[in-house]
Amino acid sequence: MARLSASTARSARGKPAANGAGTKRTRRERVADKEDAIVAAAYDIILAKGLARTTIAEIARRAGVAEGTVYLYFENKDALGQAVLAAFYARLTARAAAGVKKHAGVRAKLRFLARHHLESIMRESAILEMIAITDRNSEAYEGSALYRMNKDYVAVFDAVFRDGVLAGDIAKDKPLWIMRDVFFGGLEYAMRTIMVRGRKKNVDDAVAGIVDLIIPASAPAAAENDLARLTGRLETVAMKLESVAANKRAVRS
């Protein structure tokens, strides 16, 4: 993926990309390494300061190249940001796919996905911001690299969701696209709320709450739960009433 963006950038500047034809391997490898070094440097700095406050000069310094060299690999600052975003998505997707395999049952898979997503965006919220920034320029969003990356990522969720529908765990009348947007959008907003309040328990609550919207915690269970609470409450009130009545009697005598 990183490869792609580099060759794209280079060929866009008019220089033919060195294809496998005659060139040797090592040369290309060295080029690839340098590109990775630039993306890695950019990743670290952007994560720490956000894209706006990150300068090309600083990235170049950290990557051990001259400023101009960055522009040999990336068309401009935004393209470099895209590459960083691509790296983020690549890891995110890989971890999501791997984690889903490790969990059994639709609910457990969704919970894993929710927690993984929430924790990832909390940890790397500065990277996430670039999505909005990039979004903008792309009236032709579809077909863009960002679009494809995101599509690959949410495909992990989609697969779990479809399995859930087939297995009967998820109601058939819930449209996938809406549930998907609620899932990821809800988690993103929950992140903001959680970062203002404390973290710990709130992450658990958000994960549970959002997953439960997709797979309702078995309705009968909820009803029972309510019933149990109602019963308990009734007992308490009854005891109080009884003691009040007892007091009255005591006072009167």
Added chain:
Amino acid sequence: MARLSASTARSARGKPAANGAGTKRTRRERVADKEDAIVAAAYDIILAKGLARTTIAEIARRAGVAEGTVYLYFENKDALGQAVLAAFYARLTARAAAGVKKHAGVRAKLRFLARHHLESIMRESAILEMIAITDRNSEAYEGSALYRMNKDYVAVFDAVFRDGVLAGDIAKDKPLWIMRDVFFGGLEYAMRTIMVRGRKKNVDDAVAGIVDLIIPASAPAAAENDLARLTGRLETVAMKLESVAANKRAVRS
């Protein structure tokens, strides 16, 4: 609100803000008008091109002032962006509050809020982007202007939600904060999806789908609903009894 940011910016630069004490009205008004003109100019241009591609020079030209004058009213470009965001939120909140009054029933109110939110952010998505940008700098997000504006806005949703819970239309076990984040977050993500696909019907579907997550449409929830109402009723009675009992005890002692 706009007033606030101006005086803040000015006093931040060391010049004392002219307070109501001795100064006449007209002067302050003229200042206020100029500030509004700058915000309005910025609003239009940012809406059309996004903050990054909007220059102070262009804003100043459109507002009919010199570049330097902009800095008399706003600390820097970001602060001006904040003011634009504040104007956006102010209208958004006003329309939301007014619309909620016009609709009867929790479901209708929520549907109105959802559609209004979705259409607003679709129309002014360039403004929305600034939220993320601004978000960043604010480790001290709480207490920030953005935080307050957002709080005021979602308060409209919160009130409807609480009414819904009291009326028994919304299950008590759904935490408000999570439902709120799912509502707004889901709508924001839905916007992206809708802007890639076609619009028309998708807006309706998103609105209906997301509202239904908060107030389940299914009639079969009648039993649960009944139980919820019963629970609510008992709670009310219990509280009354308890306060009566408490009073008696207080009077007696």
Added chain:
DNA sequence: TTTCGAAATGAATGATATTCATTATTTCTG
């Protein structure tokens, strides 16, 4: 070793945000 294209360099350029010394306008005072 020489040669040539690919890579890399970093000083120069251009676009903007931001500052500040100067000028204009308004209000106040006697």
Added chain:
DNA sequence: CAGAAATAATGAATATCATTCATTTCGAAA
């Protein structure tokens, strides 16, 4: 009302970057 003081406004100068490009270095093939 004239002049002084306080406020506002101006726009040229400065600072900070992104981006370009003429020049240099490197690597491998002859």
